[in-house]
Amino acid sequence: DTGVSQDPRHKITKRGQNVTFRCDPISEHNRLYWYRQTLGQGPEFLTYFQNEAQLEKSRLLSDRFSAERPKGSFSTLEIQRTEQGDSAMYLCASSLSVNHEQYFGPGTRLTVT
Amino acid sequence: EDQVTQSPEALRLQEGESSSLNCSYTVSGLRGLFWYRQDPGKGPEFLFTLYSAGEEKEKERLKATLTKKESFLHITAPKPEDSATYLCAVQAWGFSGGYNKLIFGAGTRLAVHP
Numbered sequence: 001d002t003g004v005s006q007d008p009r010h011k012i013t014k015r016g017q018n019v020t021f022r023c024d025p026i027s028e029h030n031r032l033y034w035y036r037q038t039l040g041q042g043p044e045f046l047t048y049f050q051n052e053a054q055l056e057k058s059r060l061l062s063d064r065f066s067a068e069r070p071k072g073s074f075s076t077l078e079i080q081r082t083e084q085g086d087s088a089m090y091l092c093a094s095s096l097s098v099n100h101e102q103y104f105g106p107g108t109r110l111t112v113t
Numbered sequence: 114e115d116q117v118t119q120s121p122e123a124l125r126l127q128e129g130e131s132s133s134l135n136c137s138y139t140v141s142g143l144r145g146l147f148w149y150r151q152d153p154g155k156g157p158e159f160l161f162t163l164y165s166a167g168e169e170k171e172k173e174r175l176k177a178t179l180t181k182k183e184s185f186l187h188i189t190a191p192k193p194e195d196s197a198t199y200l201c202a203v204q205a206w207g208f209s210g211g212y213n214k215l216i217f218g219a220g221t222r223l224a225v226h227p
């Protein structure tokens with residue numbers, strides 16, 4: 001399978017713990033995006049990388065959130081001191097360029113208890 | 114502010130009963146409008162991209178059209194396997210410059226019954 005992959009698929013954590021998610025984009029895609037989706041809503045943009053550079057962050061991305069894309073390949077999204085409001089599906093997408101569609105991974109479902 | 118609104122929120126159809134889903138948008142300069150399909154517990158699956166008013170795209174029983182203010186996803190003779198949430202998104206200008214993000218509507222949940 002050569003699509004976008006995400007790990008883990010599900011994560012249950014207690015409030016206050018830190019969690020880290022990984023995304024592996026389609027191999028030739030240099031753009032990588034993170035979105036968050038809550039029940040009954042469409043995905044909301046969080047942040048975006050072109051190669052290893054993080055070029056934009058949404059106001060939704062508080063100081064507890066940090067994302068990296070070392071070497072311009074896979075990306076990680078870390079949430080520190082999780083809160084119940086962080087419970088959501090975290091989606092990763094990649095695209096070949098700004099002129100191409102974004103392809104999404106299966107998502108990581110986070111539940112904060 | 115860039116915004117996408119989809120209607121109806123939910124739609125129930127009998128197998129073979131054609132219908133249309135609506136996506137209206139307000140955006141400062143449309144770069145592209147995208148339709149995705151999302152099954153429960155999965156990531157969105159790309160369907161179509163539309164760039165200019167009057168453009169149409171087709172795939173099996175689905176046809177997407179675009180005007181200056183809205184897009185329609187027409188479903189012809191749907192089957193139960195077409196049941197899913199259909200999401201509409203516009204490509205929006207980012208604060209750092211460039212069309213770097215998608216703004217999604219809340220989606221239309223489609224249920225097709227045999």
